[in-house]
Amino acid sequence: MFAAENGLKGDPRLQGISEAIRVVPHFPKPGIMFQDITTLLLDHKAFKDTVDIFVDRYRDMDISVVAGVEARGFMFGPAIALAIGAKFVPLRKPRKLPGKVISEAYELEYGTDCLEMHVGAVERGERAIVIDDLVATGGTLSAAIRLLERSEAEVVECACVIGLREVKGQCRLNGKPLYILVEPRQIENCC
């Protein structure tokens, strides 16, 4: 669900956040309009607003785990975790985490990739959110959800700064709700 439809309709912060995101055409390959959040991070007010909106939503939901997907999920997740008093759990590409891990494979357009989480980071029954900058196909977030559920945590919601109205025709991912701040920006007159 979009923030604008869930209590934040007309919230001026959302427009500021959207306008602070830069679109880079044809990255990483032709045809892709890349949503670049690094320009959002350069705008202190917009960056703070982004974190504040997530914090306001999750602070009273008894969340004890914020899991962030490498690497851009690391830019948003820790600040949210700190503000709501939750632990931060990084979900990483293979062979980055030094301790014992559980792994979850997921599909890319061509081939597969893998996401890992430390064994013991999350305890049974903990309530968790997953955070990433953007949701596209939902493959990475689905892998993240599965990692947390394999550790017997309850995934309450997936939170993304940017996302399409529907992911594969659904407003949910693996049955979990999605909370998205803004839609991807377009560039007019771009080939």
Next chain:
Amino acid sequence: MSAYRDEDPRIHDIKTRIRVVPNFPKPGIMFQDITTLLLNPKAFKDTIDLFVERYKGKNISVVAGIEARGFIFGPPIALAIGAKFVPLRKPRKLPGKVISEKYILEYGKDCLEMHVGAVKSGERALVVDDLIATGGTLCAAMNLLERAGAEVVECACVIELPDLKSLRELSFDFMVSNGRGFLRSEFSKNDKWLDLRK
């Protein structure tokens, strides 16, 4: 200089929550794992607070974090002190126009990139990473910021490795630590740093 020497009461708990993983990523290396620190909200908050207390009110407008663990500590610091956050990334991750800086690894080379235009001339900047070992990555980071015209005020790290003395002996502002712990590292800009980067 180091906060460790001042022994703020929060430091002990921060130190004990960092896990050492032997022989990762290869035999002989005692890896300092900060993920266990992040599992304790109070200790993680204390870590950030110690940095924020040092840097707030010092007119710092840029916090640059080194991929990927610098992305965990840098943004909360940036948000708290009113600065922008600038990610410094491995090659081909940043989508826009970048400047690149090579640096030396134990075997071979690597490269750090920053978006053109992220930093303006005259801005005062911090570099943040979880750990300093040889200092090669931090030097590359400082170079990127200085090439963009920024002034690097300090490099801030959670952990310093105690046994890598060679670089430290060359930098007269660097304090020897006597164990793993919470430290800030301050680099002096002298030629000996430049020699090691070549």
